[in-house]
Amino acid sequence: MNTDDLIASLSADLPRIAPGAAARRVALGLGLGALGSAVVMLAWLGPRPDLAQAVATPMFWMKFGYAAITGLILALLLTRLSKPAARLGALAAVAAIPFAIVVAMALMRYAQAPSEAHRAMLMGHSSMLCPWRIVAIGLPLLVGAVWAVRGLAPTRLWAAGMTAGACAGALGAAVYAIACNETSAPFLAIWYTLGMALVAALGAVAGSRLLRWR
Numbered sequence: 001m002n003t004d005d006l007i008a009s010l011s012a013d014l015p016r017i018a019p020g021a022a023a024r025r026v027a028l029g030l031g032l033g034a035l036g037s038a039v040v041m042l043a044w045l046g047p048r049p050d051l052a053q054a055v056a057t058p059m060f061w062m063k064f065g066y067a068a069i070t071g072l073i074l075a076l077l078l079t080r081l082s083k084p085a086a087r088l089g090a091l092a093a094v095a096a097i098p099f100a101i102v103v104a105m106a107l108m109r110y111a112q113a114p115s116e117a118h119r120a121m122l123m124g125h126s127s128m129l130c131p132w133r134i135v136a137i138g139l140p141l142l143v144g145a146v147w148a149v150r151g152l153a154p155t156r157l158w159a160a161g162m163t164a165g166a167c168a169g170a171l172g173a174a175v176y177a178i179a180c181n182e183t184s185a186p187f188l189a190i191w192y193t194l195g196m197a198l199v200a201a202l203g204a205v206a207g208s209r210l211l212r213w214r
Contacts, residue, residue, distance in 0.1 A: 022079050022082050022083060022152050023079045025082075025148045025151060025152060026075060026078055026079045026082060026145070026148045026149070026152075027075070028144075028148065029144035029145055029146075029147050029148025029149075030075055030141060030144055030145060030148070030167070030168075030171065031144070032140075032144045033140045033141035033142070033143060033144025033145060033168065033171075034140075034141055034144075034171055034175065035140075036140030036141070036143070036144070037137045037138065037139075037140045037141050037171070037172050037175045038175055039140075040136065040137050040139075040140060041137050041175050041176060041178065041179055044136075044137075045133070045176075045179040046179060047178050047179055048178065048179055048180065048181045050181070051178065054181070057183075059183045059185070060177070062102070062105070062185070062188070063177045063180070063182075063188050063192070064174055064177040064178075065098075066098050066099075066101075066102050066173075066188060066192070067170050067171065067172075067173035067174035067176075067177060067192060067196070068170070068171065068174040069098050070095065070098045070099065070166075070170040070196070071167050071168075071170035071171035071173075071174060073091070073094055073095045073097075073098070074095055074163055074166050074167035074170055075167050075171075076091060077091050077092060077095060077163050077167075078145065078148075078149065078160065078163045078164055078167050081149070081154055081156055081159055081160040081163055082148070082149045082152035082153065082154050082160060083152065083153060083154070084153050084154075084155045085155055086154070086155070086156060088159070095166075099189075099193065102185065102188055102189045102193075103189050105185045105189075106185040106186040106188065106189035106190075108185075109121065109184070109185045109186065110122075110185075110186050120184070121184045121185075121186045121187065122184075122186050122187065122190065123187070124182045124184055124187040124191070125182070126180070126182060126191075127187065127190075127191050130176075130180065130182070130187075130191040130192065130194075130195060131191055131192075131194040131195035131198055132195070132198075133176055133179075133180075133195070134169060134172050134173045134176050134192065134195025134196065134198070134199065135169070135172075135195055135198050135199055135202070137172040137173075137175050137176050138168045138169045138171070138172025138173070138195070138196075138199040139168075139172075139199075141167070141168035141169075141171050141172050142164065142165055142168035142169075142199055142202060142203055142206070144168075145164035145165075145167055145168050145203070146161070146164055146203070146206050146207070146210055146211070148164075149161075149164055149207075149211055150210060150211055154207075154211050157207045157208055157211045157212060158204055158207055158208050159207075160207050160211055161203045161204045161205070161206050161207010161208060161210075161211055162200050162201075162203050162204035162207060163200075163203070164203045164206070164207060165199045165200040165201065165202050165203015165204060165206070165207075166196060166197075166199065166200035166203065168199050168203065169195060169196035169197070169198065169199030169200055169203075170196050172195075172196075172199060173192050173195055173196055176195075
């Protein structure tokens with residue numbers, strides 16, 4: 001029996017997967033993970049005291065939108081990677097667009113600010129805490145994402161794991177934005193992105209170990 005015949009034989013009795021099943025499973029995993037992340041954020045940090053005023057400012061929505069939109073794009077990419085022999089395509093490049101916008105905005109704001117304000121713009125008052133808070137808040141989302149993909153059929157395990165982590169980090173950062181009162185675009189571009197990247201690294205490790213077919 002040649003290879004093609006063997007593959008045909010093995011796949012002949014596989015049940016049909018309903019259209020959209022992968023997307024629904026990823027959405028369920030991320031939805032449950034987001035609920036867990038929100039519980040962690042509320043129990044640990046709580047929403048910022050001036051949240052009602054903050055939501056009326058453009059920077060709050062820049063911060064929340066950067067993380068949330070990045071997370072949603074990565075969720076679409078994760079759905080694609082949860083299928084066999086998936087190709088990243090243009091969607092991988094689209095995921096970088098929110099970051100490019102935030103970096104452009106950060107550079108513009110930094111260039112326009114007086115030199116004595118530069119350090120505060122870069123470091124804020126929570127730079128040493130922000131990435132780790134995003135990691136902690138993003139962990140339930142990472143668990144949900146890995147659970148979702150583990151029940152599907154990824155073949156690019158490292159890429160799927162890293163995307164699961166990046167998606168979890170981005171959506172975790174969106175949850176954290178409700179507690180965070182930093183308002184600087186350079187801070188957002190550096191420390192929020194670092195937090196997302198750390199969760200992406202965790203996802204890459206988890207993917208290589210936990211997403212293998214049993």
